[in-house]
Amino acid sequence: xxxxxxxxxxxxxxxxGMGAADVVPGVSGGTIAFITGxxxxxxxxxxxxxxxxxxxxxxxxLKDFWKAINGNFLLALLSGIIISFLSLAKLIKYLLxxxxxxIWSFFFGLIVASAIVIxxxxxxxxxxxxxxMIIGTAIAYMITEITPAESPTSYWFLFLSGALxxxxxxxxxxxxxxxLVLLGSYNYILSSLSSFKIDxxxxxxxxxxxxxxxxxxxxxxxxxxxxxxxxxxxxxFMIGSLNKVWxxxxxxxxxxxxxxxxxxxxxxxxxxxxxxxxxxxxxxxxVALVLAVAGFLLIWIMEKYSPEESQ
Numbered sequence: 132x133x134x135x136x137x138x139x140x141x142x143x144x145x146x147x148g149m150g151a152a153d154v155v156p157g158v159s160g161g162t163i164a165f166i167t168g169x170x171x172x173x174x175x176x177x178x179x180x181x182x183x184x185x186x187x188x189x190x191x192x193l194k195d196f197w198k199a200i201n202g203n204f205l206l207a208l209l210s211g212i213i214i215s216f217l218s219l220a221k222l223i224k225y226l227l228x229x230x231x232x233x234i235w236s237f238f239f240g241l242i243v244a245s246a247i248v249i250x251x252x253x254x255x256x257x258x259x260x261x262x263x264m265i266i267g268t269a270i271a272y273m274i275t276e277i278t279p280a281e282s283p284t285s286y287w288f289l290f291l292s293g294a295l296x297x298x299x300x301x302x303x304x305x306x307x308x309x310x311l312v313l314l315g316s317y318n319y320i321l322s323s324l325s326s327f328k329i330d331x332x333x334x335x336x337x338x339x340x341x342x343x344x345x346x347x348x349x350x351x352x353x354x355x356x357x358x359x360x361x362x363x364x365x366x367x368f369m370i371g372s373l374n375k376v377w378x379x380x381x382x383x384x385x386x387x388x389x390x391x392x393x394x395x396x397x398x399x400x401x402x403x404x405x406x407x408x409x410x411x412x413x414x415x416x417x418v419a420l421v422l423a424v425a426g427f428l429l430i431w432i433m434e435k436y437s438p439e440e441s442q
Contacts, residue, residue, distance in 0.1 A: 139207040145169055146211020150431075152241075153300050153307050154216065154223045161301045162245040162369065165252075171354065173208065174301065176201040177347035222322040233335045235378040236419035240426025242376060246369035248434045253359050253366075256271040267310040267367020275375040284319050286334045293338025296345040302365060322383070352371040378419055 145167045149160035164170040179200050187196040197203075228233045253260060292314050298309030311317035323331035353361045380398040403414035 134203065139203060142169065142204060142207040143214075148211075148216040148357060150212035151219050151278025153212075153224075155221055159300060159302060159369075159372075160212070160307070162242075162249070164301070164367075164434075166245060166248045166430060169208070172201070172204065173356065174347050174351045176205055177301075177343055178351050180344055190252040208218035208402075216324055217327070220321055224325065232378045232415050232419055235376050235423055237374065237422040237426040238376045238427075241430055242369055242373055242432075243423075244430035245278035246366050246373075249362060249369060250366040250429060252362050255359055257359070258361045263363035264367040264370075269369040271368045271371025272374050273371075273434060275372060284316075284331075286330075289316065289320070289334045290315075290338035292320070292412035293343030297339035297342045298417055301343065301346070301350065302368060314344075328368040345420040374400065379403050379414060381406075381409060424434040 144165065148163040148167065152163050153160035164173050184196055184199040187199055219342045249266075292311055295314070296307035296310045298307075299310045308317060311320060316372065320331065322333055322432070323335075350361075379399040379401050382396040383399055401409070403416045403419075406414045
């Protein structure tokens, strides 16, 4: 059944949700796509930008090209993502600096709910599915334990950062923004978005475009051939990523960035009571719990009232 204007408005809103998630280290836009019922359509749409569709474009068969790449869906979704990137970058950066415990608590609730929602998509629990989930959890946990680097800001590295981050962004549970944190590019790219540095944005976007076109084919194949194992792996990614978004942390070591600002290098998760005794600060435990529950309920409500995956 052909989509109406309101359907595309809804897709744009889902894109805004994906964009907002991808700005945050630890939260994946792929998760939002998954729970709002557009994930497989997104992967198949990206995969459709191939030699056959490009040939239609070069032959100026624009209508056929637009139909081949599911253009209306892609335009609506990308519009939402871009609006979210440009409008929320400054806000997210401010909140992470000013209220880290409360914001990470909200994200923690989001990810717990998302892991449950994704695991519910598994149609048959076999040993290999459980093993895939355990492997996904271990991989994500190990990634979160890697010490972030202070990276160069040259164009080639920004291109590579964009390519690697976009692959993570379309995986539920693996945050593209967190990959940028590990590469040491996150703050620079976020600041570039906030100040609208065209050259940096263009280079990162080119890397992202090439990365996503390559990776989407592999992911689409895995979902078709090994659906339950792939979903198990993805839900494991989300469980393992909870290590990164635990709100109460003790900084073990720091580094000085290129602007002369001291930044955390290695951090350990600690209990709220330990946080209070170490830093003589309020752990904000009760407000944090409320926000974690709010994040959990937000995902639950989105999943409950979202349509089934459709093409």
